[in-house]
Amino acid sequence: MNKLKRLWNDRGNQYQYAKWLMQYAKPYLGRISLTMLLDLLVTVSTLVMVQISKEIIDNATIHNGFVSLIVIYIAIMLGVQMLDVISALLSTMLNERFSFGIRKQIYEKIINSHWMDVKKYHTGDLMTRLTSDAGNIADGIVGTIPSIIQLAIELILVFFTLFSYSRLLAVFALMVAPVAALSSWWLGRKLKRLQIKVQESEASYRSFLQESLANLLIVKAFANEKYATDRLVELRENRFYWVFKKTKMGLVSSTVMSLSFQLGYIAAFTYGVLQISRQVITYGTMSVFLTLVNRVQSPVMGLAQQIPRVVSILASAGRIMELQNLPLEEKLPEQMEAEEVGVKVEHLTFGYANDTVLEDVSFQIQPGEFVAIIGESGIGKTTLVRIIMSFMSNIQGKVTFYNNTGEEERANAESRTFIAYVPQGNTLFSGTIRENIRMGKLDATDEEMWEALRLSSGYEFVKELPQGLDTVIGERGHGLSEGQAQRIAIARAFIRKAPFLVLDEATSALDEGTELSVLKGLQQLQPRPTCLIITHRQSILKYCDREIKIEQKKTVENRIAEEV
């Protein structure tokens, strides 16, 4: 019963996947049809060539002229070659455009979905979906599906041509079809599970590869080079196991089909020979028989061989649809003048999976206030600012920004346009210092960059670099010290001149003196932003008006005394 139910549900899913694929393919249907038309023209031309070859052989046996027929045959053959080339070029172009189109859509989907939902996937897995799965779908839409249609048309055309010569032979030739259909059905079901395993093992392999390269220092520091290589081999072996299993299954089915194909051919051959011996047919007709039998069976085989491809496309479509189904972040139209922004948090409750981190928390931060968020490690400080910045989904309660004129805006992804953020850790991109700072303000001038660097205490060291702002830094700020990278990240936030600034342990790598000058720079920011500063350091508190302490899932507010 359960098995039946699963089959039924699976059928529903396949239909959803196919519908989704169609919707993706829609803009490309014109160009796909053109390549199909070219391929169809090739099919028809080859059928005409079969007919001409029969005439040539028959004319030769009765000593009639056949030179002009050979010339026509060669002309058509050259035409077919040209059509083949054009069709190959067209489908490569189409494949490239389509595969990029699909990747762009998924990429956009990922970057516009809730950060929290996307972070559940390993970047290696996301990469596999963006590259291998998207590639599978592109190949499918541009190659497999048109070739299925083309093979079906070819089958019909050739079948009726053969039928017009000999009904019996046509039916003989099609005897391979039930075998092909049965083995395809059996194969399709088994293959889908294997294909998902192949893609999952590919994702684990890529994830490990990417992570171990990104954390090469840790691998080396713990002398884990051999362990890393062994692990890589193990993951690759796992992938190989599934690929091999899938290939074996494909081979079993194609061997069965190939054997039935051979049998069909032998039957047609014997039948033809008998007919010749009884002088019922000519040698020319015999050659047509054999060619057509071959040509009826090959599309049937071709169709059956497409089954693994279709299965693999549907499995990839399922993996990509999963990303497509992620809910988009809410982006509300601007509702308030974002000057001097404050925030109200009301009855906020939030937890990851089963663990509640914050429970019925309410507080307010006035525009222009500097507030320290404190509390022991792992208590929920970063979580709280991520909620305020609308990175999280499934929160209970309300977060509202407001300005001095009483306008309000419920926190949403669009609110980040008036927020600047310095996250924990090293968050620089590879590229120049200029490119990194510019992320805070895309049209920033050099003067603005130097000013932001001055306020973040990065001016001196960047000035001393031979290439200055054009100094190229590596992945995650490689080439800079942690403290220097932090100051560039702070400059990236300062240049935004955002009315709401969030610093998450932004000065943790700085010495006391440099930290002090960053805090002084923070106070000089014009216009003065509202500032949320997550910190473990007492020295920072005296630069704040208030502290909000997180304790036992609640917040406790304290005004900071002047003399602290």
Ligand SMILES: Nc1ncnc2c1ncn2[C@@H]1O[C@H](COP(=O)(O)OP(=O)(O)OP(=O)(O)O)[C@@H](O)[C@H]1O
């Ligand atoms: N993506 C996540 N999934 C599940 N649990 C998480 C996730 N991120 C954080 N947590 C958990 O939520 C709790 C709060 O984490 P959070 O990062 O907000 O703490 P924090 O106060 O900022 O800590 P620290 O001072 O060490 O940076 C921790 O117990 C942590 O394990």
